[in-house]
Amino acid sequence: MSPEELTPRWLDSLIENLAPAELAEEIQGDLFEMFVKDLEVRGVRSARRRYVVNGLGFLFKRFFWKRLSTIPSPVMIRSYFKMASRSLLAHKGTALLNVLGLVVGIAAALVILAVVRFETSFDAFHSNADRIYRVVRVSGEDMSEFRTGVSFPVPIAMKAEIASLENITSMEYFGGAFIEVPDRSGKSVNRFQEETGCVIVEPSFFSIFDFRNAGLKWVSGNPHTALKEPFSVVLTRSMAKKYFGDAEALGQTLRIARKFDFKVTGVMEDLPANTDFPFKVMISYASYASLGGTGRFEDWNSVDDSHCTYVVLPAGMKPAEMEKQIARVHAAHTSEQLHKFRHYLLQPFREQHFDARFGNFNGRTISHETIWALAIIAVFLILTASINYVNLATAQSTLRAREIGLRKVMGGNRRNLVIQFMMETFLIVLAAAFLGLLLSELLLINLQELLNLRISVFHMLDPYTLYRVAAIVFVITVLAGSYPALIVSGFNPVNALKSKFTSVRSGGVSLRKVLVVVQFTITQILVVGTFIVVSQMHFFQDQDMGFNRDAIITMRLPDRSPELLKGLEDQLRAQSFVSQVSLSYTLPSGENRNRSYRDIGKPDANSMKDYVVYEYAPIDDAYLDLYQIRLAAGRNLTMQDSFRYILINETLVKNLALGTPEEAVGKELKMDKELVTVAGVVKDFYSNSLKEGVDNVVMYIHPRNYSVISIKLNTREANGSLPEVVRRVEKIWSSTFPEYIFSYEFFDENVKSFYAQEQKYAQLFQLFSFTFLAIGCLGLYGLIAFIVNRKGKEVAIRKVMGATISNILVLFSREYVQLIAVSFVLAAPIAYYAVDSWLNQFANHIGLHWWMFILPGAAVLVIALLVVTSKSVTAAVTNPVEKLKHE
Amino acid sequence: MPSRIYLGELEELILLIVALLNRDAYGVSIAEELKKQASREISISAIHAVLHRLEEKGFVRSKMGGASAERGGRRKRLFSITSYGRQSLEELRDTRNLIWDLIVKSAS
Numbered sequence: 001m002s003p004e005e006l007t008p009r010w011l012d013s014l015i016e017n018l019a020p021a022e023l024a025e026e027i028q029g030d031l032f033e034m035f036v037k038d039l040e041v042r043g044v045r046s047a048r049r050r051y052v053v054n055g056l057g058f059l060f061k062r063f064f065w066k067r068l069s070t071i072p073s074p075v076m077i078r079s080y081f082k083m084a085s086r087s088l089l090a091h092k093g094t095a096l097l098n099v100l101g102l103v104v105g106i107a108a109a110l111v112i113l114a115v116v117r118f119e120t121s122f123d124a125f126h127s128n129a130d131r132i133y134r135v136v137r138v139s140g141e142d143m144s145e146f147r148t149g150v151s152f153p154v155p156i157a158m159k160a161e162i163a164s165l166e167n168i169t170s171m172e173y174f175g176g177a178f179i180e181v182p183d184r185s186g187k188s189v190n191r192f193q194e195e196t197g198c199v200i201v202e203p204s205f206f207s208i209f210d211f212r213n214a215g216l217k218w219v220s221g222n223p224h225t226a227l228k229e230p231f232s233v234v235l236t237r238s239m240a241k242k243y244f245g246d247a248e249a250l251g252q253t254l255r256i257a258r259k260f261d262f263k264v265t266g267v268m269e270d271l272p273a274n275t276d277f278p279f280k281v282m283i284s285y286a287s288y289a290s291l292g293g294t295g296r297f298e299d300w301n302s303v304d305d306s307h308c309t310y311v312v313l314p315a316g317m318k319p320a321e322m323e324k325q326i327a328r329v330h331a332a333h334t335s336e337q338l339h340k341f342r343h344y345l346l347q348p349f350r351e352q353h354f355d356a357r358f359g360n361f362n363g364r365t366i367s368h369e370t371i372w373a374l375a376i377i378a379v380f381l382i383l384t385a386s387i388n389y390v391n392l393a394t395a396q397s398t399l400r401a402r403e404i405g406l407r408k409v410m411g412g413n414r415r416n417l418v419i420q421f422m423m424e425t426f427l428i429v430l431a432a433a434f435l436g437l438l439l440s441e442l443l444l445i446n447l448q449e450l451l452n453l454r455i456s457v458f459h460m461l462d463p464y465t466l467y468r469v470a471a472i473v474f475v476i477t478v479l480a481g482s483y484p485a486l487i488v489s490g491f492n493p494v495n496a497l498k499s500k501f502t503s504v505r506s507g508g509v510s511l512r513k514v515l516v517v518v519q520f521t522i523t524q525i526l527v528v529g530t531f532i533v534v535s536q537m538h539f540f541q542d543q544d545m546g547f548n549r550d551a552i553i554t555m556r557l558p559d560r561s562p563e564l565l566k567g568l569e570d571q572l573r574a575q576s577f578v579s580q581v582s583l584s585y586t587l588p589s590g591e592n593r594n595r596s597y598r599d600i601g602k603p604d605a606n607s608m609k610d611y612v613v614y615e616y617a618p619i620d621d622a623y624l625d626l627y628q629i630r631l632a633a634g635r636n637l638t639m640q641d642s643f644r645y646i647l648i649n650e651t652l653v654k655n656l657a658l659g660t661p662e663e664a665v666g667k668e669l670k671m672d673k674e675l676v677t678v679a680g681v682v683k684d685f686y687s688n689s690l691k692e693g694v695d696n697v698v699m700y701i702h703p704r705n706y707s708v709i710s711i712k713l714n715t716r717e718a719n720g721s722l723p724e725v726v727r728r729v730e731k732i733w734s735s736t737f738p739e740y741i742f743s744y745e746f747f748d749e750n751v752k753s754f755y756a757q758e759q760k761y762a763q764l765f766q767l768f769s770f771t772f773l774a775i776g777c778l779g780l781y782g783l784i785a786f787i788v789n790r791k792g793k794e795v796a797i798r799k800v801m802g803a804t805i806s807n808i809l810v811l812f813s814r815e816y817v818q819l820i821a822v823s824f825v826l827a828a829p830i831a832y833y834a835v836d837s838w839l840n841q842f843a844n845h846i847g848l849h850w851w852m853f854i855l856p857g858a859a860v861l862v863i864a865l866l867v868v869t870s871k872s873v874t875a876a877v878t879n880p881v882e883k884l885k886h887e
Numbered sequence: 888m889p890s891r892i893y894l895g896e897l898e899e900l901i902l903l904i905v906a907l908l909n910r911d912a913y914g915v916s917i918a919e920e921l922k923k924q925a926s927r928e929i930s931i932s933a934i935h936a937v938l939h940r941l942e943e944k945g946f947v948r949s950k951m952g953g954a955s956a957e958r959g960g961r962r963k964r965l966f967s968i969t970s971y972g973r974q975s976l977e978e979l980r981d982t983r984n985l986i987w988d989l990i991v992k993s994a995s
Contacts, residue, residue, distance in 0.1 A: 026961070
């Protein structure tokens with residue numbers, strides 16, 4: 001084999017293509033000469049390697065590029081720029097359509113990127129974020145119950161008995177608290193009801209969660225010692241301002257839950273918005289001994305889901321190893337029945353933002369799948385905007401054939417033309433990106449609520465965003481610009497000058513069809529998906545949940561003493577706008593309510609599996625009437641029934657196999673080792689959202705356990721004067737509980753908030769499908785405008801020959817009806833698959849029917865047809881003489 | 888001195904080699920000579936880069952030579968030193984000699 005055949009061909013052609021001819025010759029000559037010498041001394045492999053290394057070396061030298069005659073001089077760049085902007089101005093309409101489509105696409109994509117960035121940034125700023133794990137509780141025979149609560153003794157034992165544990169911290173999030181600011185004499189001067197943000201934490205919290213890269217600073221106090229002592233509290237800066245104004249907060253006193261005085265030992269900056277620790281008032285864990293008694297520290301059995309434990313594993317340790325250690329410790333302290341049933345496992349800490357099974361203190365998770373779906377939609381947005389550009393540019397290229405031909409005849413080579421076209425694309429995309437950036441900023445500000453976004457975290461003009469914008473500009477320019485540039489620059493100048501292209505369908509047409517189909521397939525998937533998501537949301541809102549939710553306001557009761565509550569109830573009943581009042585432990589449903597679960601079984605039950613878990617619901621005799629929960633059998637409870645008689649729901653009847661509701665009435669059951677009698681059976685109602693099934697419920701009279709009061713308003717009296725009604729309720733409430741702060745809630749809002757997240761998705765879906773439809777229609781409009789223009793003469797002749805207006809309209813729309821029908825056929829199965837799996841995660845959902853696909857599909861078709869006809873009708877009604885006399 | 892001469896260390900070395908090789912200086916021959924005389928292994932692309940710089944600054948001139956079989960039928964670019972290049976080298980040498988003399992004097 002001769003040496004020529006041994007050199008790597010790709011490198012030769014690389015140099016040949018990139019370097020100007022004379023430079024390529026000497027470089028290749030030198031490389032070859034060295035290669036021949038190496039071949040003798042070192043052998044083929046080594047010679048080839050050196051050839052590649054040496055050859056590639058040239059690519060990194062400035063002179064290699066400097067002499068390239070194809071790198072345009074400033075004069076040439078200015079000329080390209082001028083040409084491009086002139087041609088854009090010459091085709092203003094198309095340019096505008098292009099820019100508009102791109103602006104919408106880019107802005108929407110940027111908004112999505114901001115959301116994706118925000119969601120993936122949660123709690124990434126802690127130093128050892130990847131080594132932190134949350135201890136989670138998975139229980140049940142089939143390990144099907146996922147919770148976060150950890151029994152109090154577990155972390156204590158872990159700390160003492162697992163040597164390899166690097167660090168551990170426990171906390172109990174109790175959300176709201178009643179907080180008073182006492183003056184020097186101890187009299188409370190200011191009162192606040194905090195609904196969220198209160199937590200009890202160990203001092204190690206700040207050594208594990210250091211918020212290092214978020215730059216969290218302490219205003220005063222020492223993070224290492226602030227929470228060591230009992231009755232210490234650390235506040236965020238805005239809380240300190242709220243309680244103490246501009247006065248120094250450190251050393252001041254706060255009274256929490258009316259009884260306990262805490263000393264402020266630290267003030268820190270507000271925690272960033274992208275953390276799942278939304279803490280504002282942090283109380284030292286050491287206060288527990290005085291707060292809840294020490295009993296909880298020996299109770300391995302009971303769990304509270306707001307008590308969580310986080311651990312730091314040593315570098316390199318697998319979580320499974322640590323899980324084994326935890327299981328060992330747990331087994332050493334508990335009965336077999338418990339530790340075979342309940343398992344403490346580790347969840348990577350940052351997963352708490354993505355894993356809905358366990359949730360987090362923020363009460364909001366977003367699945368990885370959702371984030372991926374968003375990212376895919378962003379890509380599709382860019383794609384569909386680029387498709388518009390390609391379609392319009394190729395369609396238009398025939399118009400420009402003469403220009404191209406002349407350029408070529410005058411000595412412009414293909415490279416110049418490609419550069420010119422890319423330049424045009426680049427200018428359009430750049431303008432669109434700039435406007436898109438502004439629009440996205442505007443959208444982000446207005447959509448913060450919908451997107452769960454706190455924009456303050458990032459600045460729009462920070463390098464991250466600008467890099468993304470630059471990348472988007474580059475990708476679209478290449479994606480959208482290269483195909484038209486290659487097509488157009490490839491025109492044969494002779495044919496082009498003879499205007500042969502105007503009647504010939506160039507290869508661009510079939511590609512255009514494909515692109516339109518792709519575009520409308522994506523759009524149809526979204527539109528069909530949106531239609532079904534919205535239908536499901538209506539189902540959630542309108543479905544009868546087994547109780548009445550209209551015109552009911554509810555208030556928490558800070559004091560449970562029966563005499564006080566009786567007085568409150570009587571005063572409220574005396575109001576003309578009140579039609580019913582009920583006291584209870586919890587509400588029949590709603591996102592925000594007490595939940596408590598216990599065990600119930602038949603009288604002969606003795607082992608754990610004979611019992612079923614039920615929701616415990618102390619009520620009064622007005623409860624069923626107020627919420628219109630219907631009795632299936634038996635009677636309502638009276639206040640004299642006390643603890644001896646209970647109401648159960650149909651699901652519990654079924655789960656305990658008590659027969660029919662009628663048969664269940666009068667049966668005895670065992671609760672907490674006591675026997676009770678079923679007084680009545682209520683029809684099932686959804687105490688959870690419709691996303692889940694019906695739970696077992698037991699209701700009974702238990703006056704010492706009422707914590708919420710429900711008021712059914714007399715709609716005729718209360719109508720129109722709601723603020724006045726609330727004011728009067730407040731007055732009565734405040735005279736009963738003068739030391740507390742009044743707050744109320746509408747029951748229907750409470751139920752609605754079950755679906756807050758789904759509601760947001762539904763709105764997002766609507767936005768996205770609207771965006772896609774808008775971009776698609778813009779593209780269609782551009783295409784049809786162009787075709788109508790080209791076919792002016794054809795239409796005129798057809799009309800002269802006797803074609804009617806509708807003939808002409810059919811002529812223009814036939815093709816698009818076909819394309820959109822094809823895209824519907826492609827979209828329907830994809831949409832079916834996606835929607836079906838989405839619906840199946842809900843226990844109660846609408847059935848899928850064929851018309852749910854056909855209807856939105858037809859709507860898209862109609863909209864597209866409207867766009868097409870709106871433009872083609874002008875051609876159809878023009879007097880043919882106008883078009884034909886120009887010859 | 889009319890103006891200061893900007894000549895890097897490698898530039899000066901390669902300029903010297905071009906002068907030494909006299910009409911037979913091109914990429915590969917310079918690389919080999921550099922290795923022989925100065926035990927320096929410089930990549931061929933770096934040598935080309937330096938030669939282009941020297942030509943830009945006017946220290947060397949070049950013309951295309953004849954094709955040869957050992958180069959796969961490709962021509963080589965032959966470099967020769969210009970009088971400005973030679974003069975600059977001499978000036979540099981003189982300056983150095985002057986300073987060395989002073990160093991020797993002050994040391995003794």
